[in-house]
Amino acid sequence: MNPNINPLVLFFASIFTSNILLSNFLGMCSFISISKSLKSSNGLGMAVTMVMTITTAINWLVEKYVIVPFQLEYLRYIIYIIVIAAVVQILEMVIDRTAPNLYISLGIFLPLITVNCAILGVALFMQLRNYTLLQSIFFGLGSGLGWWLAIVLLAAIRIKVDKAPIPAPLKGVGITLITIGIMAMAFMGFAGMINVQ
Amino acid sequence: MGKFKEVFLKNTWYENPVFVLVLGICSTLAVTNNLKNTFIMTIGVMLVTGFSNLTVSLLKNLIPSKVRMITQVLIISFYVIIVDIILKAYLPDVSKALGPYVGLIITNCIIMGRAEAFAQSNPPLISFWDGITSGFGYMIVLVTIAFFRELLGFGTIFGYKVMPGNFVNWTIMIMPPSAFFMLALFIWIVKGFKKEGAK
Numbered sequence: 178m179n180p181n182i183n184p185l186v187l188f189f190a191s192i193f194t195s196n197i198l199l200s201n202f203l204g205m206c207s208f209i210s211i212s213k214s215l216k217s218s219n220g221l222g223m224a225v226t227m228v229m230t231i232t233t234a235i236n237w238l239v240e241k242y243v244i245v246p247f248q249l250e251y252l253r254y255i256i257y258i259i260v261i262a263a264v265v266q267i268l269e270m271v272i273d274r275t276a277p278n279l280y281i282s283l284g285i286f287l288p289l290i291t292v293n294c295a296i297l298g299v300a301l302f303m304q305l306r307n308y309t310l311l312q313s314i315f316f317g318l319g320s321g322l323g324w325w326l327a328i329v330l331l332a333a334i335r336i337k338v339d340k341a342p343i344p345a346p347l348k349g350v351g352i353t354l355i356t357i358g359i360m361a362m363a364f365m366g367f368a369g370m371i372n373v374q
Numbered sequence: 375m376g377k378f379k380e381v382f383l384k385n386t387w388y389e390n391p392v393f394v395l396v397l398g399i400c401s402t403l404a405v406t407n408n409l410k411n412t413f414i415m416t417i418g419v420m421l422v423t424g425f426s427n428l429t430v431s432l433l434k435n436l437i438p439s440k441v442r443m444i445t446q447v448l449i450i451s452f453y454v455i456i457v458d459i460i461l462k463a464y465l466p467d468v469s470k471a472l473g474p475y476v477g478l479i480i481t482n483c484i485i486m487g488r489a490e491a492f493a494q495s496n497p498p499l500i501s502f503w504d505g506i507t508s509g510f511g512y513m514i515v516l517v518t519i520a521f522f523r524e525l526l527g528f529g530t531i532f533g534y535k536v537m538p539g540n541f542v543n544w545t546i547m548i549m550p551p552s553a554f555f556m557l558a559l560f561i562w563i564v565k566g567f568k569k570e571g572a573k
Binding site: 199200201202203204205206209210251252253254255257258262291292293294295296297298301302305344345346347350351352354355357358359361362365 | 396397398399400401403404444447448451452454455458459473474477478480481482483486549550551552553554555557558561562563565566568
């Protein structure tokens, strides 16, 4: 909403106070299903951060130089999702060539990112709030890092929770959701420091 | 008709997309603090699931399997755009309140999941029904959550004051964490019931 906001403020705000996952509920599906293991959480977090930063920047350029001049606003969703799918595909090939070790450690997570709602969500928020290119890049990077932080924290908590005595119907998803809720409350504690909406 | 009933029961209870498969909870949890918005949002999801299932099923023999995924995403985005335009035209205030979450229906995993798991290998009519009932199973859960969140958070239902005047609003209910707690509670209760039934 505020076009004059400092990109660095935006960066920290999107990691802590308005964490894309804990306050906007985006990227929940993979968050819950992948966070069983610390290692894969780390891989997915890295991939999400990378894709999010790149796609947000490209979508910003596409919005400014293609969608607005050609009046394609009604096709916005389709264009965004195509850009995301294309970036993921290209990134997959580039990483495979240049950093095979990273490629192996990312594995299935890279292609899965196309359908991660956090990626599309960040692009849509960026457009809705009229961010500049620099703000969008910091917003994308911050949201990615925030998502990464949240999934690694949850994975670490879940390792302990698995050993605790929990009522049978609450096991698995139930207790994970409660854990996420408590995490969300903890992150709300940062809210007094920076506010971005 | 037996198959239609079977699909209905499966999608709303035995294999409910939300509390059994835990899919697609991203985009709508954010709007469950208001019953009206939740209702409209889930109807949108239901229609998109139904029609994209129908389309995928009709086109399944024409789509080469290599480009299957991207075609499905494009079909889904097509219907989401229609829902978005209808909302903007007839319910502008709701459209504004939902914000980017309408566009995010595209990445709702239930829709993609049903298209891939059911419509790809079944005839059109039953696929349409499967989509609608999956959306309905989703709606039941979210409307229940929204009911309690709005009731306790604002003291209202569909915007009408129902709680007594001296009721203090539970502000936490309209904030993000309570969405997680409510969903966890819902899953807990339902799973408890299911276990009783199995015995």
